[in-house]
Amino acid sequence: MNRRQAHEAAERRRALTxxxxxxxxxxxxxxxxxxxxPGWPAVRASFFDGAVFVQTFPTLLKAFLxxxxxxxxxxxxxxxxxxxxxxxRGARAPALFPLRIFGAVYVDIxxxxxxxxxxxxxxxxxxGLGLPRPWNSPYIWGTxxxxxxxxxxxxxxxxxxxxxxxxxxxxxxxxLGLNERDTMRYVxxxxxxxxxxxxxxxxxxxxxxxxxxxxxIGPVEILRQAGIYKSLLAxxxxxxVAAVIFLAITVPATRYADHLLNKDRNARS
Amino acid sequence: xxxxxxxxxxxxxxxxxxxxxxxxDAPRRGPAPPGGSAGRDTTDxxxxxxxxxxxxxxxxxxxxxxxxxxxxxxxxxxxxxEMICLIGASGxxxxxxxxxxxxxxxxxxGAVLLDGQDISEPGLDLGxxxxxxxxxxxxxxxxxxxxxxxxxxxxxxxxLRRDSTAEAEALFDRFxxxxxxRKYPDQLSGGQQQRVAVIRALAMQPEIMLFDEITAxxxxxxxxxxxxxxxxxxxxxxxxxxxxxxxxxxxxxxDSVCFMDGGVIVEQGPPERxxxxxxxxxxxxxxxxxxx
Numbered sequence: 084m085n086r087r088q089a090h091e092a093a094e095r096r097r098a099l100t101x102x103x104x105x106x107x108x109x110x111x112x113x114x115x116x117x118x119x120x121p122g123w124p125a126v127r128a129s130f131f132d133g134a135v136f137v138q139t140f141p142t143l144l145k146a147f148l149x150x151x152x153x154x155x156x157x158x159x160x161x162x163x164x165x166x167x168x169x170x171x172r173g174a175r176a177p178a179l180f181p182l183r184i185f186g187a188v189y190v191d192i193x194x195x196x197x198x199x200x201x202x203x204x205x206x207x208x209x210x211g212l213g214l215p216r217p218w219n220s221p222y223i224w225g226t227x228x229x230x231x232x233x234x235x236x237x238x239x240x241x242x243x244x245x246x247x248x249x250x251x252x253x254x255x256x257x258x259l260g261l262n263e264r265d266t267m268r269y270v271x272x273x274x275x276x277x278x279x280x281x282x283x284x285x286x287x288x289x290x291x292x293x294x295x296x297x298x299x300i301g302p303v304e305i306l307r308q309a310g311i312y313k314s315l316l317a318x319x320x321x322x323x324v325a326a327v328i329f330l331a332i333t334v335p336a337t338r339y340a341d342h343l344l345n346k347d348r349n350a351r352s
Numbered sequence: 353x354x355x356x357x358x359x360x361x362x363x364x365x366x367x368x369x370x371x372x373x374x375x376x377d378a379p380r381r382g383p384a385p386p387g388g389s390a391g392r393d394t395t396d397x398x399x400x401x402x403x404x405x406x407x408x409x410x411x412x413x414x415x416x417x418x419x420x421x422x423x424x425x426x427x428x429x430x431x432x433x434e435m436i437c438l439i440g441a442s443g444x445x446x447x448x449x450x451x452x453x454x455x456x457x458x459x460x461x462g463a464v465l466l467d468g469q470d471i472s473e474p475g476l477d478l479g480x481x482x483x484x485x486x487x488x489x490x491x492x493x494x495x496x497x498x499x500x501x502x503x504x505x506x507x508x509x510x511x512l513r514r515d516s517t518a519e520a521e522a523l524f525d526r527f528x529x530x531x532x533x534r535k536y537p538d539q540l541s542g543g544q545q546q547r548v549a550v551i552r553a554l555a556m557q558p559e560i561m562l563f564d565e566i567t568a569x570x571x572x573x574x575x576x577x578x579x580x581x582x583x584x585x586x587x588x589x590x591x592x593x594x595x596x597x598x599x600x601x602x603x604x605x606x607d608s609v610c611f612m613d614g615g616v617i618v619e620q621g622p623p624e625r626x627x628x629x630x631x632x633x634x635x636x637x638x639x640x641x642x643x644x
Contacts, residue, residue, distance in 0.1 A: 256507075258553075259482070259483070259506070260480070265511075273497045
């Protein structure tokens with residue numbers, strides 16, 4: 084070991100010690116101080132009841148599958164609509180001007196209205212037109228509300244990605260004789276999409292959480308099921324169970340997305 | 353015509369008829385306009401040249417960006433197999449001229465004729481025109497999400513609707529890049545990327561190649577490998593126009609050298625004469641400053 088390596092090893096040991104000590108202090112403070120709060124016994128009883136946790140976990144997990152299902156069929160729809168809106172907003176041909184205006188108005192509206200409100204308005208409003216079964220299902224109209232809202236966000240993210248690709252890339256493609264459509268499809272979009280994957284992953288994690296908002300218009304998914312248990316057992320622990328289940332999905336999902344992104348970056352350099 | 357045209361000395365009619373050193377292997381140039389050269393009025397010249405068999409002709413090409421007149425009346429004839437080098441300081445209009453030739457920039461006045469057809473006509477479908485004129489940029493502009501081979505195959509596949517894998521592989525082989533075909537641009541050196549960019553343009557089998565200072569962004573030790581590619585193309589009779597700062601290269605290979613300044617071609621002639629006996633004061637000053 085040469086002098087520099089010895090120095091770096093010492094630095095590492097020192098950093099590790101400091102990190103361990105400071106983490107220990109923070110954890111100790113929480114473990115020791117929180118129970119000293121006057122309301123702690125009551126909170127522990129109603130939020131962290133082990134028996135209730137075990138009793139409600141299986142049913143809540145099953146209810147969570149509904150969230151996963153809604154999420155799973157929403158994502159492809161959101162990607163397709165988001166891409167369509169992003170391309171419409173970038174359309175330059177005069178004939179497509181109405182499309183461009185429509186894209187801008189669409190994005191303004193659905194980014195500007197709270198998700199819950201969109202879900203209420205569409206989820207209760209459209210079936211209220213007197214649609215026959217099964218077309219009045221809250222699953223359908225709840226999904227529509229989520230798709231409309233999240234497509235607006237994804238479209239904006241994609242558009243920023245498209246605009247971030249340097250004009251020289253477009254010029255190079257045009258100079259090879261490619262038309263506008265092929266240039267967008269084979270040169271601009273693939274680069275733009277890669278560039279905005281992290282931002283879109285964040286949107287998808289947010290979507291996974293917002294699926295729970297559909298509980299307001301009917302589907303007995305995890306949040307609603309937890310609410311039922313809460314009323315039944317007069318205990319808030321089911322909500323904590325729901326939170327744990329959400330975390331078990333969203334944290335690995337974001338980590339995996341980061342991993343994919345790094346792998347892709349490493350493969351090309 | 354702006355003032356500088358008075359001192360233009362367009363000499364390719366008389367003393368640039370055929371590159372003196374290349375008379376044998378370079379294809380003959382199109383018929384040059386008859387008569388003397390020095391100090392001829394530009395309007396006369398364009399009138400005389402109409403109907404020549406030049407591969408590419410520029411007629412009084414003018415281009416301004418806002419109030420900034422970048423090209424102020426450019427005349428040029430390029431015969432099949434000819435290699436023309438544009439020299440001049442940065443901002444003299446060399447790059448803009450190349451971008452106006454392949455219609456990446458539209459021109460304000462004048463005309464660009466390819467095989468006698470006016471390709472600068474507003475409203476013309478430029479796709480077919482651009483695939484006949486290849487261009488390589490200073491900054492390579494390879495598509496970073498595709499391997500070198502995919503970069504080369506994209507345009508033939510999408511535009512010509514044919515699979516040219518075998519031809520592309522032959523090109524990689526010819527320019528010494530066979531082992532790098534599957535790599536991504538980020539994994540290649542600047543010189544290798546620039547050679548891939550040349551191959552990408554050649555894969556469309558263009559009739560003319562434009563090179564916009566393609567060695568200017570390279571480390572000095574990488575310039576040679578790219579210039580060798582140009583030498584090879586020169587030997588094969590490719591019609592080429594280069595904007596370059598490589599004076600030695602221009603002198604060695606060009607049929608004709610154009611010195612540009614202030615948006616006009618100040619002086620044009622065979623490299624030997626331009627580099628050893630420039631007639632115009634501005635050419636002399638420029639060459640003094642770059643050759644030292």
